[in-house]
Amino acid sequence: MANSEDLMKKIVSFAKRRGFVFPSSEIYGGLAAVYDYGPLGVLLANNVKTLWWKATVQEHREIVGLDAAIFMSPKVWEASGHVGGFSDPLVEDKDNHQRYRVDHLLEEVGVQADEKMTRDEMQTLLDENIDAIREKYPKMGELSDVKQFNLLVKSNLGDFTDSGSDPVYLRGETAQGIYVNYKHVLDSMRVKVPFGIAQVGKSFRNEVTARQFIFRTREFEQMEMQYFVHPDEAKTVYEDWKQKRMDYYTSLGISADNLRYHEHENLIFYAKEAYDIEYQYPFGWKELEGLHARGDYDLTVHAKHSGKPLEYNDQVRGEKYVPHIVETAVGVGRTMLMFLSEAYTEEEVDGETRVVLKFHPKVAPYKVAILPLSKKEELQAVAEPIWQTLSQKWSVDYDETQSIGKRYRRQDEIGTPYCVTVDFDTLEDKCVTVRDRDTMEQERIAIDELESYFEAKLA
Numbered sequence: 020m021a022n023s024e025d026l027m028k029k030i031v032s033f034a035k036r037r038g039f040v041f042p043s044s045e046i047y048g049g050l051a052a053v054y055d056y057g058p059l060g061v062l063l064a065n066n067v068k069t070l071w072w073k074a075t076v077q078e079h080r081e082i083v084g085l086d087a088a089i090f091m092s093p094k095v096w097e098a099s100g101h102v103g104g105f106s107d108p109l110v111e112d113k114d115n116h117q118r119y120r121v122d123h124l125l126e127e128v129g130v131q132a133d134e135k136m137t138r139d140e141m142q143t144l145l146d147e148n149i150d151a152i153r154e155k156y157p158k159m160g161e162l163s164d165v166k167q168f169n170l171l172v173k174s175n176l177g178d179f180t181d182s183g184s185d186p187v188y189l190r191g192e193t194a195q196g197i198y199v200n201y202k203h204v205l206d207s208m209r210v211k212v213p214f215g216i217a218q219v220g221k222s223f224r225n226e227v228t229a230r231q232f233i234f235r236t237r238e239f240e241q242m243e244m245q246y247f248v249h250p251d252e253a254k255t256v257y258e259d260w261k262q263k264r265m266d267y268y269t270s271l272g273i274s275a276d277n278l279r280y281h282e283h284e285n286l287i288f289y290a291k292e293a294y295d296i297e298y299q300y301p302f303g304w305k306e307l308e309g310l311h312a313r314g315d316y317d318l319t320v321h322a323k324h325s326g327k328p329l330e331y332n333d334q335v336r337g338e339k340y341v342p343h344i345v346e347t348a349v350g351v352g353r354t355m356l357m358f359l360s361e362a363y364t365e366e367e368v369d370g371e372t373r374v375v376l377k378f379h380p381k382v383a384p385y386k387v388a389i390l391p392l393s394k395k396e397e398l399q400a401v402a403e404p405i406w407q408t409l410s411q412k413w414s415v416d417y418d419e420t421q422s423i424g425k426r427y428r429r430q431d432e433i434g435t436p437y438c439v440t441v442d443f444d445t446l447e448d449k450c451v452t453v454r455d456r457d458t459m460e461q462e463r464i465a466i467d468e469l470e471s472y473f474e475a476k477l478a
């Protein structure tokens with residue numbers, strides 16, 4: 020690909036054109052940093068969530084699921100530290116009101132800001148580096164002073180006229196729903212430490228910068244797992260999950276060269292140890308997933324603020340303690356953007372450019388497309404039942420418009436691993452042509468054997 024900026028532009032326009040991602044409410048001019056998933060985006064997002072759930076919950080007897088509500092008592096967010104500490108340093112261009120995250124501006128000139136810095140310290144660091152920043156942003160106007168901008172999204176519930184009531188928040192992370200339900204899960208599920216609770220759900224943040232497509236959005240879905248362990252086991256469990264999560268991505272076709280760990284030196288308020296798994300997006304190495312050793316921070320603050328003891332009575336060890344938490348946390352949108360970036364390929368075929376999404380079959384929105392050679396009824400009579408049978412097991416597309424060459428290209432573009440062509444020979448030999456997306460090789464397969472053929476291919 021010519022350069023990474025071009026690649027990103029191509030992915031954004033391709034994602035809209037082929038029904039993956041649409042800008043939100045675009046007919047009204049859109050809403051910054053909010054996106055909708057189109058028909059293929061939904062299929063991709065569902066695969067991302069199902070694969071994560073399988074690897075995290077289904078394949079671990081000791082991990083259970085949860086679906087906590089988005090609205091929670093505002094006390095949760097005060098206790099967790101989000102009301103006081105979950106903020107980004109921000110400056111505004113006084114001319115055009117464009118907002119910038121100060122830590123991002125500094126990063127661009129090679130200066131690492133510390134998350135624990137006060138507003139004044141951040142202002143000093145910005146002032147020291149403003150000349151270098153202005154070289155990068157020659158059109159930048161006069162800047163406001165640095166402000167700390169809280170990321171929690173406020174909302175209203177119930178009686179709007181009750182101005183004395185505390186604001187409610189749309190949750191800023193799914194993790195808090197897990198901590199406040201930890202006791203319920205212990206009491207209802209007979210789980211024993213070590214055990215985990217996993218959740219997939221929407222989170223909301225008033226993100227300051229809104230320029231990175233579905234990488235950073237104000238409404239997004241998180242897939243988070245909190246693993247509760249004895250303090251002595253926390254380090255081993257943390258290292259184990261660090262490895263598991265990295266292996267997970269390579270098992271789904273992500274090149275190891277595009278993945279790396281990044282250790283956080285400046286820890287966010289809750290973390291004892293934190294690594295990111297970074298992916299090399301078209302705009303550079305960025306956080307894909309957060310892996311946090313949270314210690315006993317969360318259960319301790321919730322026990323303190325709620326007045327409810329959240330200790331664990333370990334009958335095997337004969338001890339009472341507050342379990343430590345190891346967290347894996349990743350966004351659905353960020354994972355989708357990784358899969359799209361990794362898969363997007365342009366190839367020269369017979370003097371033409373072929374766009375193909377080389378998705379791992381498990382990730383691909385459709386696994387198979389059924390393509391009757393023409394709209395003739397006798398071909399439809401064979402193709403339709405094939406679709407009926409295969410769609411019991413997989414998402415299968417059906418397309419009978421335009422030339423077969425164009426239809427192959429359309430399926431290549433959306434990453435469908437296999438196309439099945441029903442032609443006039445099929446009426447005689449009861450076989451169809453199966454075309455492989457990546458090699459473009461074709462083979463004749465008996466209709467009766469198609470299901471087992473794809474079971475083997477897609478296993």
Ligand code: GAP
Binds near residue numbers: 192237
């Ligand atoms: N419970 C810990 C937590 O929320 P985080 O690093 O703030 O940690 C975890 O978020 C993951 O959620 C990130 O690694 C990223 O994949 C995703 N994420 C966070 N903010 C996001 C945003 N504004 N848009 C899209 N994904 C986001």
